[in-house]
Amino acid sequence: MQDIDNIVNGKDLFKKPEYQKVLADKKEFEGSMGAVNPAKVEEISEWTKSWDYREKNLAREAIVVNPAKACQPLGAVMVALGFENTMPYVHGSHGCVAYFRSYFTRHFKEPTPCVSDSMTEDAAVFGGLVNMKDGLKNCAAVYKPEMIAVSTTCMAEVIGDDLYAFSIAAKEEDGGEFLAEDFPITYAHTPSFTGSHITGYDNMMNGIMSQLTEGVEVVKNEKINIIPGFETYIGSIRSVKAIAEKMGADFTMLGDHSDQWDMPAGEYSMFQGGTPIAEAKACKSAKATISLQKYATVKTMKMVTKRWKHAGGTSNPIGLKGTDEFIMKLAELTGNEIPQSLKTERGRLVDAMQDSYPYMHAKKFAIWGDPDFLIGMVSFLLEMGSIPTHVLCHNAPRGWEDEMRALLDTSSRAEECHVWAGKDLWHMRSLLFTEPVDFMIGNSYGKELMRDTDIPLIYIGFPIFDRHHLHRYSISGYDGAINLLTWITNKVLDQLDEDTKGIASTDYFFDLIR
């Protein structure tokens, strides 16, 4: 029973003896192996840690267990929220939208507006035209966005709805009451059964850039477009903007969701910040476009470089070398000198790396996440002399595995580094048991791996549901690299303390100064 002076929630409540008895007694009815034969559970549990299990596990062809990727429309929703007063609109059933909103909200601890047109069985049979006509009108009337960016769920994709035709029909039927003739309805087909959330990002970015610029006269200017990609670190977008400003670049951040998912308290307005629509419409006139995430913008960058003939290309500003390259690219495009302020920032990062390197040197890491994130992170780990033992990318696009291998081959301990493209986190579990590492770097899904393997998890990635405010920080630029260095080094030190705190046994190494 609760003690009124110390009311406890489930964490401690169920430790009380009366609840321990309830839980023990319940086993009589259960029929799960843990209740019937705990020794068998122990036996199978040990087997799942073996090489034999690993081989069977890696041979899986069909079932995916604990994936490290999500589906296309999630990325499309992120793109939409990077444009000013833009409502992400998902054509399909509303359950999907409830999921996208929850997923982002749990990560950012911020509201995530997004509507759906609630297709049901009849729409599955007759198509979703009526839903789209009503949905666009209602959305415009109630939320008054400046643009609606339409993506699709797999339901709409399977039945083959035509977004372009539907959006025209919606405007025609509305007759300009809520949807003016020139009201931008941008769209992208984002089938969940192809690629992952980064593919959806690419498709929606490509859709918005190509459709908004249609019919807009191109008057070449000195501007540089920067596309952040599926960036879940708000601070990273700000770091990149700060670098571009210091470089004196005239730039447009295309799809800047940094303010949308970082609203101050006080009052709520549904949309905040974002690339102004007028600026986005002019993006074709820029002389260059830089994508910070190559694999999240394959199609978009193909259009930009091949059809629009923009200079720029891709540049991944995570880690020292990545940031150096990004700055040099800006220097080249702007023709400006690299200012002293950036040189000082660089010097501070290098100084910090030289202060902390003994703790990261030769430490073995397992890491997973999106392809571009991994390229940047692994590059940084190598700069610190760490060993990226297992690099796992569930949503690895074509070309990524080779690029990662080439990157790892620059390490003096390349043969100890393994690339796992298209594998999931249950594969990772086998890898960790058979070829253990010192630390893991990844998202909240690593939590169960941490519990099962006892390997400490450093929370860097997406989604992060169970640690607060990390998304506010930067992992890009020199300042971002200092954050990475701080998080990783201090986790190594925390673990060192944990391993040496045994009183009168190991605490001689429990040093005050490290």
Place this chain on the structure above:
Amino acid sequence: MGPESLEARQKAAVEEVLKAYPEKAAKNRAKHLGVGGPEDESQKTCGNVRSNKKTVPGVMSQRGCAYAGSKGVVWGPVKDMVHISHGPVGCGQYSRAGRRNYYIGTTGVDTFVTMNFTSDFQEKDIVFGGDKKLDVCLHEIDELFPLNNGITVQSECPIGLIGDDINATSKMYAKKTGQTVVPVNCEGFRGVSQSLGHHIANDTIRDYVFDGNPEMLGEPVAVTDYDVAIIGDYNIGGDAWSSRILLEEMGLRVVAQWSGDATLKEMAQTTKVKLNLLHCYRSMNYISRHMEKEFGIPWVEYNFFGPSQTIKSLRKIAAFFDEGIQAKCEEVIAKYQPMVDAVTNKYRPLLEGKQVMLFVGGLRPRHVIGAYEDLGMEVIGTGYEFAHDDDYKRTKDEIFRSTVIYDDVNEYELEAFVKKLQPDLVASGIKEKYVFQKMGLPYRQMHSWDYSGPYHGYDGFAIFAADMDLAINSPVWAHTTAPWDKEGEA
């Protein structure tokens, strides 16, 4: 508060909200909004609202889908079975471990609730069909997770559209292996909300657990006169455990929990209980009615939120049994009364008169009202994501005063109602949480208990009271206005 009565303000708010809609949408939404009271005259509902209808497109509903109702709610918590999210990768990923269905077990070895199993459909599976892939999935699961006691196949949208026959594939595999395999046609586009998913899932329990004769580990459980099952408690934050303890203390034997911390065997042996105790009526009335018809098991709805309702419910349950149980029931009530008094004495003065607006799903929009009122708080608005008329009818019995009733409320409407009626606390889900916190309003998530709980039973009530105090009386809400921005000037 102005001179206007609460009811008048509520009615004005409803009228005001409807003005923003285009005509067709306004006409539709008008039927889902109303003001109800304990003396409400509407026969079949509350506030005369209509429910369980298609959502108006484009308005930002908070509803989920049939897959969410089946995989997320009914089947997902069954711990010793593997639940495949069958189709593309997203659904399983977004719903992974989000509902806090607590359980005891070795995850990945003999229990699997917080994991995500998916057939991760690719384009070729859509084009050529995914039945063969499903068969391989079933084999691989049994090879790598040999201690699973069964597998369910939770269909995502494409399955029903491309003409896959998961029923045949599952049956064939089950026949070959003797394994329990449950195909569930809970495609997200079916029905208008989670609700149809609950129903579909209930039906598959009937067909594949009751009629399926699944293989069971361990001894069969001997039947007693005091066997009951907890139905419709998903053990969120441990709710079913803090309920179970009370039932056991009054001499009953809880042989099954549906479906939080449940096992296949528990569900199968429910057909022999003497009484089914139904907490979430919406999601599990179907199987309760079936057991009544088929096995003659009566069922009784109960409410373990807040002491007033808990006491009423304990007595209602005891009345089905002999005097011995009834006497023990009174002992239980007496045993906990001092704690209830202490909790109320401690927190009521801190919460008295505070007004609350709710929007949740299942049973909570009505069941938690009593708990708030026990603390002197006043619920002035409530609504359901996916209720039917019978839920609203029941709501009438649990409200204390004039209450805005909003069915399938969307982001715009809820924000407008809150701005108009100025409650002291909003209690709803994760998607709405930060909207209201930005406004400086205390908020509690009432799906996940905001990562606290349990809230059921006496021990849960103490946590509930402490959490409401934490939310309403935290100093953080006072920081919103900067000292240089004097109120009214900003």
